[in-house]
Amino acid sequence: MNKDLMTLKPIGYVREGKIVLNPKWAKGLKGIEGFSHILALFWMDRAHKPDMLIQPKSRMKFPAIGFLATRTAHRPNPIGFTVLKLLKHKGNTLWVKGLDVWDGTPVLDVKPYTKREEAKSYRIPPWVKKLDKLETDPLRRYGS
Amino acid sequence: MNKDLMTLKPIGYVREGKIVLNPKWAKGLKGIEGFSHILALFWMDRAHKPDMLIQPKSRMKFPAIGFLATRTAHRPNPIGFTVLKLLKHKGNTLWVKGLDVWDGTPVLDVKPYTKREEAKSYRIPPWVKKLDKLETDPLRRYGS
Numbered sequence: 001m002n003k004d005l006m007t008l009k010p011i012g013y014v015r016e017g018k019i020v021l022n023p024k025w026a027k028g029l030k031g032i033e034g035f036s037h038i039l040a041l042f043w044m045d046r047a048h049k050p051d052m053l054i055q056p057k058s059r060m061k062f063p064a065i066g067f068l069a070t071r072t073a074h075r076p077n078p079i080g081f082t083v084l085k086l087l088k089h090k091g092n093t094l095w096v097k098g099l100d101v102w103d104g105t106p107v108l109d110v111k112p113y114t115k116r117e118e119a120k121s122y123r124i125p126p127w128v129k130k131l132d133k134l135e136t137d138p139l140r141r142y143g144s
Numbered sequence: 145m146n147k148d149l150m151t152l153k154p155i156g157y158v159r160e161g162k163i164v165l166n167p168k169w170a171k172g173l174k175g176i177e178g179f180s181h182i183l184a185l186f187w188m189d190r191a192h193k194p195d196m197l198i199q200p201k202s203r204m205k206f207p208a209i210g211f212l213a214t215r216t217a218h219r220p221n222p223i224g225f226t227v228l229k230l231l232k233h234k235g236n237t238l239w240v241k242g243l244d245v246w247d248g249t250p251v252l253d254v255k256p257y258t259k260r261e262e263a264k265s266y267r268i269p270p271w272v273k274k275l276d277k278l279e280t281d282p283l284r285r286y287g288s
Contacts, residue, residue, distance in 0.1 A: 008150035031209035034269030065175035125178030
């Protein structure tokens, strides 16, 4: 594979909160129901070019931070990443909990969630905790 | 952004176990040192086309599983994903622990690790645990 030609193709799309793969990849999901959680990668097709620095919630007095230290969708490669609880798998469809992307969003990859993803005693900065207290949508909280 | 044209550009490369971004993105890392762990996305440029079903370790008697239920690099979109402990950040360079990719691998994205990635009481299938017992490289264990 040529590293100068990095082109993606969707393996499926988000449909009504479910992950619906192209039927040709259905067989590649065999056994995924053995895992309680999955990682899903999306192409955030509504994203725009990144702003280098971001002021978390404009009305607050946090120092501006770099976009790579945030989870904004507006990045050089707008790949969204989410950990999802897998509720059900049938054919080319995955029923999941916690999906927070637009309907029709292209799906790039699905991977099983394993021990590798579990960071023991990790640390997040105070501004994340403060912002979470203001966030009313639990799906949009990062560190609470 | 056009969803029919999903083209990636590296924001940096893996150099001697470190993540070295293009200097133009250095400012975008501001504040990342507030997080103890990061997520990194890579373009697995040595990957080949996926095999639909995979026999975990050929000599063993596990049922074949779909490639999407494994962490093989050989996927329609060969995007590697890793959780890394962040040891140090200076300029455009991130010193990390636990990086298990080839030197020169293109880096697609860096994101902070947050509570969202922590799946409480997750479940992995028996074959993952059995394989891990045979794996001598701790970086390659999934569920032990």
